[in-house]
Amino acid sequence: MIRRRTLLATAAATLAAPAVLRAQSAQKLSFYYPVAVGGPIAGIIDGYCAAFQRASGIEVTPVYAGSYGETLTKAVTAIRAGQGPQFAILLAAEMHSLQDMDILASLDTLGLDADGEKWLAGFYPAFMANSHVEGKTWSVPFQRSTAIMYYNKAAFRMAGLDPEHFPTTWAELADAARKLTTRDTSGRVTQWGVKVAGDLGNAQWTFGAFAYQNDHKLMNEAGTEVYFNDPKAIGAMEFWHGLASQHKATPDGVSDWGTLTPDFFQGNAAIIQHTTGNLTNVRTNAPFPFGVAGLPGKTAPRTVVGGGNMYFFKHANPAERAAALRFARFVTSPELAADWCIKTGYIATRPDAWETGALGDYVAKVPEAGVAKSFLPVATGELSTFENQRIQKALTDQIQSCLNGKLTPAQAMAAAQTESDRILRPYKRV
Numbered sequence: 001m002i003r004r005r006t007l008l009a010t011a012a013a014t015l016a017a018p019a020v021l022r023a024q025s026a027q028k029l030s031f032y033y034p035v036a037v038g039g040p041i042a043g044i045i046d047g048y049c050a051a052f053q054r055a056s057g058i059e060v061t062p063v064y065a066g067s068y069g070e071t072l073t074k075a076v077t078a079i080r081a082g083q084g085p086q087f088a089i090l091l092a093a094e095m096h097s098l099q100d101m102d103i104l105a106s107l108d109t110l111g112l113d114a115d116g117e118k119w120l121a122g123f124y125p126a127f128m129a130n131s132h133v134e135g136k137t138w139s140v141p142f143q144r145s146t147a148i149m150y151y152n153k154a155a156f157r158m159a160g161l162d163p164e165h166f167p168t169t170w171a172e173l174a175d176a177a178r179k180l181t182t183r184d185t186s187g188r189v190t191q192w193g194v195k196v197a198g199d200l201g202n203a204q205w206t207f208g209a210f211a212y213q214n215d216h217k218l219m220n221e222a223g224t225e226v227y228f229n230d231p232k233a234i235g236a237m238e239f240w241h242g243l244a245s246q247h248k249a250t251p252d253g254v255s256d257w258g259t260l261t262p263d264f265f266q267g268n269a270a271i272i273q274h275t276t277g278n279l280t281n282v283r284t285n286a287p288f289p290f291g292v293a294g295l296p297g298k299t300a301p302r303t304v305v306g307g308g309n310m311y312f313f314k315h316a317n318p319a320e321r322a323a324a325l326r327f328a329r330f331v332t333s334p335e336l337a338a339d340w341c342i343k344t345g346y347i348a349t350r351p352d353a354w355e356t357g358a359l360g361d362y363v364a365k366v367p368e369a370g371v372a373k374s375f376l377p378v379a380t381g382e383l384s385t386f387e388n389q390r391i392q393k394a395l396t397d398q399i400q401s402c403l404n405g406k407l408t409p410a411q412a413m414a415a416a417q418t419e420s421d422r423i424l425r426p427y428k429r430v
Contacts, residue, residue, distance in 0.1 A: 026323035030061045032078075032088040034071040034143075034308060044343050052330050058323050068308065069201055069389070079103055079315055086316040087324040089308040092130035093384035095138050096223035098311060100386050100427075105314040106136040110325045119329055126305055127349050129381045133222075139309035140328045141349040145275040146294075146303045146372045146379055147209045150282055153289040155180055155191065155270040166293035170213070170239055173296045177249030180270035193249035194271040195264075196240070197257040198403050203396040204383045206273065209304040210236035212380045213297035223385040224427045228395060229410075229417035237409035239298075241402055254400050275306065276372040279345025283366070292368035294375040303375045306382045307346065338362075347372050385420075386427045394419040 035041050042064050049060040065071040068091045078084035090098065098104050112120065120137065127141035153163035159179040167173040177193030184190050196206045211218055216232035219225060227233060243250040261278060263269040265285055273295065282290060294301045310328050312321055330336065337353035340346060342362045348354055354363075354373065363370040385391045395416045402412035 026058060026317075026319040028059045028061070029087070029320060029323055029327065030063060030085040031310075031324070032065045032071050032075045032085050032090075033062045034066065034068045034089060035064045041344060044340070048331050048336065052327055055330070056323075056326060058327070060327055067201065072389075076101065076103065079313055082315075084313060084315060086320045087310055087312045087328075089143055090311055091382075092127075092139065092141070092144070092305075092307060092309040093382040094388055095130050095133065095309075096384055096386045097388040099133060099138060103313055103315070104138055105312045105316070105321055106138050107140070107312070107325070108136050110312060110321050111318075112325075116325070116329070119332075122350050122352060123332075124349060124351065124376060126376045126379050126381075127347075129305075130384055131309060139311045140332060142308060142310045142328075142332060143277065144305060144307040144309075144347050144349050145277045145345075146305050146347065146375055147205065147273055148276055148303070148372055148375075149271055149273055149293045149295060150264060150278070150286075151271045151291045151293065152264070152267070152286075153291050155267070155288075156291075159270075163289075163291060166291060167296045168301050169296050170298050174243065174247045174249065177243065177271065178247050181249045189251075191267055192251060192263075192269045193247075194243060194273070195250055195255045195260055195269040196273040197260060198254040198396075198399055199256040200393060200396050202257040203254075203399045204392045205304060205306050207236065207240070207395065207399055208380070208383050209273070209295055209302070210240050212304055213295060213302040214239075215298070215302075217380055218383050219385050223388075224424055226383075226385060226391065226395075226417065226420045226424070228398075228413045228420060234410050234413050235298075237399070237402060237413055240399075241409055244403070245405075253404050275345075277307065277344055277346045279368060280343060281345070283345075283368075292371045294371060294378075301375065301378055303379045304382055305376075305379045341369065345369070347376075385424060387423050390423050391420050394423065 033045055045062050049062060053059050063085065065074045072090050072094060075084060075088045107120065123141050127144050131137050131139045149166060151166060156163040161176055161179060167176050180193035181189060182191040198206060208218055211233050214232045214236045216230055218227060244252045260272040260274055264272045265287060295303045312324050332349065334350060334352040334356050337348040337350050338356040338359035341348035341359060348359060353359055383392065398412040398416040401407040402409055
């Protein structure tokens with residue numbers, strides 16, 4: 001729990017602004033926020049907004065708008081109707097699409113002074129990868145995560161596996177998942193070895209991780225090309241599909257993101273791939289000892305970053321943009337970034353947050369909280385292109401066709417490539 005004195009001290013440091021910003025004023029702001037995982041996220045955000053108002057006099061009202069996709073749709077609709085928020089938390093992967101809509105204000109136009117530039121340079125490079133394009137910075141890392149594995153240590157023991165050693169390669173994962181899959185006397189599965197999400201909005205994150213585990217990135221940095229039909233991407237799809245078709249260790253068809261955590265708690269899945277943002281929820285509600293591990297790879301561990309960044313909208317007036325920037329600096333200060341990590345499980349996005357006493361003490365007490373940070377050096381960015389939602393749907397449709405047994409991995413990836421090339425053709429640079 002952050003003490004009021006600590007918050008005010010933090011505010012005094014982080015709310016300092018150059019004269020040009022102090023001369024302007026904005027008394028009220030609103031921002032759209034996605035609530036998409038378990039836990040008291042809304043209450044935490046409400047608390048930060050209240051603390052910011054006490055320190056700055058600026059009222060910030062969060063609008064909780066559902067999933068990331070729903071939040072994006074609602075924010076864009078409101079902006080185009082002339083009633084939108086001044087800023088929002090949206091997927092980091094939406095940068096190219098949001099820029100193409102011409103609704104963003106880059107941080108370069110918000111009035112950063114020397115201290116502001118130093119603050120912006122203080123984020124982990126892995127989290128800034130989806131913030132830069134064409135020499136400008138378009139968002140601030142906030143609700144960031146990596147994909148990690150949660151596993152039931154009791155189930156590991158029952159299967160004769162070492163609960164302190166999680167698989168680090170695909171072969172080890174497949175073997176462990178087979179041993180963890182249990183059936184009753186009629187042959188009905190009572191516990192699946194592993195479950196991963198293949199539903200719309202999540203399949204691309206799962207697949208991006210599998211692809212990078214096979215030493216492959218799905219797109220170029222410009223967001224104008226994808227590489228779904230590359231042999232390594234096909235190999236990643238073959239492994240995913242094979243967990244069910246070959247190893248019989250995950251259900252046939254598509255598993256939904258929203259069912260993974262309940263299935264884990266209820267003992268229906270021994271391993272789930274999920275977000276670091278679910279850690280506090282799992283710690284609070286898992287009825288058994290659990291472990292946290294990085295994702296295995298074909299030959300060595302690899303993972304994918306994800307989550308949301310803070311975007312600023314150009315329709316806001318200069319005073320509102322300045323106030324929104326002040327709020328961004330406030331909630332990403334080392335103290336609050338540490339507090340956010342402790343309370344939610346999302347990764348503190350700045351090295352200086354990990355140097356705070358609060359986060360240091362927490363990691364000493366809860367070592368699982370430091371696992372995701374240790375995998376940042378072997379992480380890649382989430383699929384991010386122009387027309388990002390259309391590309392994700394094109395990919396997801398074919399992934400699901402493969403998981404449902406309608407297409408082979410090679411056929412699915414070829415179809416996803418053809419459709420994506422058609423969508424991205426207008427954005428290709430000569």
